[in-house]
Amino acid sequence: SQQGEEDPQALSIQEGENATMNCSYKTSINNLQWYRQNSGRGLVHLILIRSNEREKHSGRLRVTLDTSKKSSSLLITASRAADTASYFCATEEGTGRRALTFGSGTRLQVQP
Amino acid sequence: DAGVTQSPTHLIKTRGQQVTLRCSPKSGHDTVSWYQQALGQGPQFIFQYYEEEERQRGNFPDRFSGHQFPNYSSELNVNALLLGDSALYLCASSPPNTGELFFGEGSRLTVL
Numbered sequence: 434s435q436q437g438e439e440d441p442q443a444l445s446i447q448e449g450e451n452a453t454m455n456c457s458y459k460t461s462i463n464n465l466q467w468y469r470q471n472s473g474r475g476l477v478h479l480i481l482i483r484s485n486e487r488e489k490h491s492g493r494l495r496v497t498l499d500t501s502k503k504s505s506s507l508l509i510t511a512s513r514a515a516d517t518a519s520y521f522c523a524t525e526e527g528t529g530r531r532a533l534t535f536g537s538g539t540r541l542q543v544q545p
Numbered sequence: 546d547a548g549v550t551q552s553p554t555h556l557i558k559t560r561g562q563q564v565t566l567r568c569s570p571k572s573g574h575d576t577v578s579w580y581q582q583a584l585g586q587g588p589q590f591i592f593q594y595y596e597e598e599e600r601q602r603g604n605f606p607d608r609f610s611g612h613q614f615p616n617y618s619s620e621l622n623v624n625a626l627l628l629g630d631s632a633l634y635l636c637a638s639s640p641p642n643t644g645e646l647f648f649g650e651g652s653r654l655t656v657l
Contacts, residue, residue, distance in 0.1 A: 464644050475549075475635060475648035476588070521587050525644050532578065532601045533646060535587035 438536050439522060445542040452509040454539040456522030457502075463525045465498055466533065467507050470519045479507075479520075514545040547572070549649035551636050557655045558626050566621045566652045570638030576600075577619040578646065579611060580635040588635055594619055623654075631656045 440455045458465070464483045468476040482489045482498045482505070489496045495508040509516055519540050523533040550569045558564050570577050576595045580588035590603035594613035613619045617638075623630055633653050637646040 466644065466646075468646075468648075473633065473651075473653070475650040476637075476646075478645050478647065481645055523587075532590045532593055532603065533588075533644075534590065535580075537585075537587045 439520070439539040441539060442537070443540045443542070445544065446512055447544050448512060448514055450512055450543075452512050452516070452541055452543070454507045454520055454522075454541070456505045456507070456536055458505075458522075458524050458534075458536075459503065460524075460526055462500075465496075465505050466523045466525070467494075467496060467505075468521045468523060468535075470521065470538070472518075476521065509541075512541075512543045514543050517541060517543045549574075549636055549638050549647050551634075551649035551652050553652055554650065555653045555655075557657060559657050560626055560628060562626050562656075563622065563624045564626060564654060566623075566634050566636075566654075568619045568621070568636030568638075568649060570617050570619070570636075571640075571647050574638035574640050574647065575617055576639045576641075577613055577617065578637045578639070579619070579621045580637065581605075582633040582635055582651070584632075591621070626656045628656050630654065 466481045467479040470476045480491045480496050482496050493510045498505045519538045521535050521538045523535045552567045578593040579591040582588040591605050592602045597613045608624045610622045633651040635651045636649045
């Protein structure tokens with residue numbers, strides 16, 4: 434079953450614009466992670482935010498986490514055509530359990 | 546330093562057959578997890594191996610089994626294949642004490 438649900442399912446923007454993707458989840462979590470997947474390939478880890486953190490930055494990425502609303506957002510600033518991919522949020526439940534529950538993903542298309 | 550490697554990359558089987566997929570984790574990683582990703586969906590957790598034992602299991606039938614070897618490499622076996630088993634099978638490894646997963650490029654299984 435999918436724990437996280439990403440919104441929107443698909444997003445198309447122009448190069449240079451910012452892209453925002455949202456994720457909602459259902460249970461208590463240890464951490465939330467964002468992954469990127471180019472078409473039909475393996476997933477690449479982008480960023481991990483722990484349940485006691487509210488915001489985290491990595492390069493052009495900014496992630497927020499609101500545990501009271503059970504939601505997270507991923508912001509990609511100054512997007513590039515190379516950012517075109519599917520983006521998934523994944524939650525790790527409890528402590529010591531390293532199985533991740535993934536959402537259904539947001540397909541991002543960045544037009545050059 | 547090689548990343549996570551999986552073999553084979555593509556394979557075609559018929560209903561009722563059995564398949565074995567293989568995974569070599571990234572150097573220094575002791576935990577291997579397997580995920581199934583249907584087309585257009587997020588990955589779903591199958592099981593996780595640590596110290597040659599299955600530590601966690603997702604909602605998959607007993608037809609799905611696995612093994613981890615002393616060198617931390619792993620196999621995923623699926624018996625009595627069904628059409629619905631057609632998917633991308635992803636292996637992910639993780640180092641001790643972190644939640645981040647490193648994924649291989651996957652094995653794409655088609656069941657006819």
